[in-house]
Amino acid sequence: MSDTAIPLQTFVPPTAGIHIASNRSQNKAKPTTEEFAGRLREQFQRTRKLSARLTQKLSPEDQQLQSMPDASPTKWHLAHTTWFFDTFILLPRDASVAKPGYEYLFNSYYNQVGPQFRRAQRGILSRPSLDEIWDYRFALEEKLITLWDALTPAELQLIELGIHHEQQHQELIVTDIKHALSFNPLYPKLVDFPDKSSSQKPELHWRHFAPGESWFGCDDGFHFDNEAPLHRAYVHAFRLASRPVINAEYLEFMADGGYHDPRHWLSEGWAWVQENHIEAPLYWINQDGEWWTYTLAGLRPVAAGEPVCHISYFEASAFASWAGKRLPTEYEWELAAQFSDTQGNFLDPEILHPHSAENSQANRIFGNVWQWTQSAYLPYPGYVPPAGAVGEYNGKFMVNQWVLRGGSCATPPGHIRPSYRNFFPVGTRWQFSGVRLADDFI
């Protein structure tokens, strides 16, 4: 992937102060509790409806599937996102709507709440049935709405967290069911959008960033604990690609023997390739010399203009090495994102697939595919996990995971921010994970 012909779009970043301004919107008046409660109720109801819409085409049998320990059955997600509200809001008010056993079955990993049913065996829970789980959902919603006007500010904050938590599980509903259905040789279709991909390869530009100190993270508006505190860091000069790597480019890497040349791979990545006989991104299938890929619209030819997707950190890193570039750090990515709005290709229950580069939404810094960074998922300077069970939300995963940024076509609209940190182990592929290249520039 040569960059000789690329028009140099030199970029002079604003001062740190401006960063903060764009990030913090200091001038907005804080809403009153009533305003906040009202806005939250609407968000709550919209989010709950999206879960329903997202799963309506899945049969009870589909929703039972667990294809690996890291994935969960659809119906478990539906129950767990309900358990969260029930446990943190209703239970302390002695108003739980859970049936016996639910507190155990639908706790994910909160040791301070109690023991948890084995994660790897969630797929064995045929009971409670999907119908019973919907009863649980409706009961929770009804009870919570009844209580809404009496909720304290602290409770409202927990509900806000619960909404964002449910959005995260909406993304997992999509990625988990895609993984489960991919094993079915009938290649089930959940959606049916027209295949508009062309072989056109969109130009790649570089945005250049000067070195200096900036502000990162977030201390304002809703954000997860792992985004805090807002803090300074020094970032060296770099440039960032104007769009993610696309399949056409990735196919060149493959054709050049990328998967068989240890020079491009991290040592652990090379072992991973060998042991797992990796030859292509997840879901790619070679039929008579042509690459196809399983999508939630069935088996389709790999589209040249779509961003490469369902690749591990190892593959992202090997591709970058082959291309003579590197992955961005999460600070570099965040710096670039601070100057963008958060528009992009997000979750649409009728598509569930990245846009091709012809679509103007495809190449934005947000949406379409998550972008692996070269940053390990670590606490920010001064990070302190919240007290109580909610403190188990993020901090305890801060080892052996790598940061992805930007959101994907499975991320619910409105869920993302410049400071948003997603994280997965480096061999992970079932998320909509792609790569945007970076480079040093003198």
Add this chain to the structure above:
Amino acid sequence: MSDTAIPLQTFVPPTAGIHIASNRSQNKAKPTTEEFAGRLREQFQRTRKLSARLTQKLSPEDQQLQSMPDASPTKWHLAHTTWFFDTFILLPRDASVAKPGYEYLFNSYYNQVGPQFRRAQRGILSRPSLDEIWDYRFALEEKLITLWDALTPAELQLIELGIHHEQQHQELIVTDIKHALSFNPLYPKLVDFPDKSSSQKPELHWRHFAPGESWFGCDDGFHFDNEAPLHRAYVHAFRLASRPVINAEYLEFMADGGYHDPRHWLSEGWAWVQENHIEAPLYWINQDGEWWTYTLAGLRPVAAGEPVCHISYFEASAFASWAGKRLPTEYEWELAAQFSDTQGNFLDPEILHPHSAENSQANRIFGNVWQWTQSAYLPYPGYVPPAGAVGEYNGKFMVNQWVLRGGSCATPPGHIRPSYRNFFPVGTRWQFSGVRLADDFI
């Protein structure tokens, strides 16, 4: 378990000639093809109905479950038993009713028919749905009945094999769903029979058998290839217990440290106990010092008078060693069974659990629980597997499996014979497997 007080019920077995007579029923007139076809149709329809009755209380989600590679989802059993008829009868007549993919998805292990979907992943097949599988079943039945009068004797024989094959899968439907539901901490109930167990411990007698040559196996009437040929063998003097070992006795073994004393265990069994932390039969749960067991009627106290069940060969062998006895060989068991009718406690869709010893059916040589023998599953002298794909039915499993005899409370009535050989690896516990003791006698 002392046998000092046991009334000696000396038994003089008839001569070998009489064995053969009882075994072969030489005088019965062979049925005509029409008679055979008519009887078979009735059997076919009765068997298919039993599969329906057996599964009617299971939700689509229950029928999706696969709890381990050795077990299959209920709906897979329903499809596979249909595939068998479709593949061996309809397909050669160009009359298959299978939809695309079924020949691959529902082939169990017949390499000569074609490749098979991975056994360990049958639980991932949410599609075809249970409804579609019932469509497949009904289509097959309708088509086959239409053709019935035109079927050749060879086809009728394959259908007879298919009926017995479906009966075997009916037993697996019961044992597999019990295994799957056992992981659910809600302890689902499929049936609800009264718990009539008492603490009464029925007397145990010994039947004595003199040494000599006898005939074993089967060459007449329906039988599986592994029961043939009828052949002679020399059996040494032995005695056989009048009933299976019951929980009361097994609890004595446990109380005496049976699971912690390597002297009673085969070396491989001792390693198995250590590695798997085995402390009791499968499905037993200790709650506050009391033993409970998961049954398809929910969690119940371990009943003293019921036969010990869901034990491995290792446990059966260790118990026998502790009791100063041994397991019977399959010839010893068969010799004893040749003098019994085949009545006993067989599959009742409303019970699905062994009878307690108070019930006169509990102690018969047939039914209630399979009985581990000390015989490896090996070909009989002169054994030849049938030609073609059907030849893969039994012979290729003749290594590292041990023989069980007698049938259980999950075996469909009419399925069993004195020469019937069941077989499983020695660590297997999810079948209704128990133990009847034998002993040398001078």
Add this chain to the structure above:
Amino acid sequence: MSDTAIPLQTFVPPTAGIHIASNRSQNKAKPTTEEFAGRLREQFQRTRKLSARLTQKLSPEDQQLQSMPDASPTKWHLAHTTWFFDTFILLPRDASVAKPGYEYLFNSYYNQVGPQFRRAQRGILSRPSLDEIWDYRFALEEKLITLWDALTPAELQLIELGIHHEQQHQELIVTDIKHALSFNPLYPKLVDFPDKSSSQKPELHWRHFAPGESWFGCDDGFHFDNEAPLHRAYVHAFRLASRPVINAEYLEFMADGGYHDPRHWLSEGWAWVQENHIEAPLYWINQDGEWWTYTLAGLRPVAAGEPVCHISYFEASAFASWAGKRLPTEYEWELAAQFSDTQGNFLDPEILHPHSAENSQANRIFGNVWQWTQSAYLPYPGYVPPAGAVGEYNGKFMVNQWVLRGGSCATPPGHIRPSYRNFFPVGTRWQFSGVRLADDFI
């Protein structure tokens, strides 16, 4: 492997009475205790010397190697065979010559003697050094010889067992070091005999045996507990090949796609082939289209006339199926062996490799390669393990192992008998294990 041209060498077996006669040598006068003690001392000294001679070309580093849990370091064998005498003779007399820790480090599996160092980690014991182990050996020998005239008949019997036990470990010394050195890409040579193999394929004859009852096992002279008691069994008509299968024949099986055709394989064997990517016998290496094999004389071309060796039961069984024959049962093999003397190609420390068929010793029923039988390793009727720790010698392994008969080029001369039962799990290949075919004959 056609047998059409084979001269029919019909064989009328003698009556059972004669079998016994040949087996039991009833007329020999029993030796006095003094005679027995004298003969045993000579045997003891000869056996101890052979262990020294067998290991003298191995460096301390060679003798340290453990290549898999099933194999042990040479020096561990040297210590363990000393521990046996020390524990069962000297210790009860308060005369142990063991240093602290030896009773733990060199106990193999006798739970009744005490705990054992982990088998899979014997290779980590660099201390005690080889020199210290030789000190242990010499101290034991000196002490035992001093006591010799005072030994009781019971002690003499234990010493006889200890001698045969050491002979078994001598065979393991050869097979274990061959396995360990085979991983070294320098292909170390321990011996250097001329390669006299020709491409000549010796004729194969069949010996025919009539059906009937015979006597099997042993109750006279030294024998292991698993050979007792002497007992009757009925054996059906069969015929047995005059020699083992040779490499020329096995190469035909391979050329015919034997390793890629599931029809010939037991189901578990087929899985074993797939998972382990088995393409040829153990130690075979394909270099530029030619097969070579690692021997203790270095890497050599596979010799057409040598018996195929280092194959598993799965391979033996698959070959037999491909050849349209089967493996013999252990009774069939023993019947044939009862009419042979026990001459053959046994352990020669300068060779350690099977003879080629040109050598008249190559095709005898004893020696050269162990012969897999189709018999599971099970207790004989009336078998009772001896009391005490020695009772752990054999009985506790009677599950999931298969019987081999006849001895090999690694078996010390004088160690074998017609009733001798060797046994290994069916996937075992590092022993000198081959195959002699059998067949039914009407």
Add this chain to the structure above:
Amino acid sequence: MSDTAIPLQTFVPPTAGIHIASNRSQNKAKPTTEEFAGRLREQFQRTRKLSARLTQKLSPEDQQLQSMPDASPTKWHLAHTTWFFDTFILLPRDASVAKPGYEYLFNSYYNQVGPQFRRAQRGILSRPSLDEIWDYRFALEEKLITLWDALTPAELQLIELGIHHEQQHQELIVTDIKHALSFNPLYPKLVDFPDKSSSQKPELHWRHFAPGESWFGCDDGFHFDNEAPLHRAYVHAFRLASRPVINAEYLEFMADGGYHDPRHWLSEGWAWVQENHIEAPLYWINQDGEWWTYTLAGLRPVAAGEPVCHISYFEASAFASWAGKRLPTEYEWELAAQFSDTQGNFLDPEILHPHSAENSQANRIFGNVWQWTQSAYLPYPGYVPPAGAVGEYNGKFMVNQWVLRGGSCATPPGHIRPSYRNFFPVGTRWQFSGVRLADDFI
């Protein structure tokens, strides 16, 4: 571990400019090539002699041991460190002294040099013998010294790398043999120093650092590629403990249930503790309620004043959480180290164990025990791996490893620098790894 009584030793770090000065010693005159060559020869010879001295008490059998895939036999280290010089200096000059096979057997992981013998099986290589490896070492040394005056500057640089490479393997020789011998229940002793530990618990102070930009890494003098380039970074205010955590403190953590309380553990760490039944640091053994630890001087009581050692990142992190503190980042540690000389307790072949806190060398920032940081091992901004095979030295390990700083009692004197980065996976314990606490301060 309360810090209320700790005298606040406020520390005002110098400006960044001064950092650089201390780090870069800009004013030193560059040595001529001849001076450099002369100094290097002396270093080379001293380093080679240390390898000899370090291994002289190990028998050939000891030097054969490989206790896990991550560890290598002593003799392999001796050969590999010779292979490095042979491959990168002599081979390009057609002057290799390696025997056939050595280039394959003693290549560790340099794919660009050629294939490698399986790392996990190095312990199986009894040949070449230890004597042959010493022949190889001496031949290399002789040849290299002969050539010395003709070496080019590029070759001299490779030799300098080779010397530091051998020093790294000297540390591994110590840690690998300790691991291997630890499995021997005889607890072998290599050294015998007096046990001078007292129960005295040395005071802990905090050094305070103000926030600001500084320079990190290295671009001058010998350093590994992973330390380059010298670069700026912003470090927030922090304080750092004056000494590592000692056993007395770690025992408090254990007594307080530290290993059984999930709140202190990273999620992956908690799973690691459960699966591996971790109860204490590696090599600790509880005998009758007292903690002992295996050292290369044999089994000794755990000394209260010694730094806790042989702990994983998980344990370091859990301890810090329990203590209400955290681990330092590698920048924080390096900042503190920039103001220290590099004295400390380094490799002494007669000790091979950390000093107790009574010893003034015990608490320095360098030496005694490596200190886990909370930093993932990642490339520095602008990092570029060197061209050719040497480029595989460090960069390809930059994923899923965490940084340790400071050196240990097994690090050869003169090997360490403030910018020196060691790295291991987070579950690693066989290195001399401990923990020094850090904290935020407002």
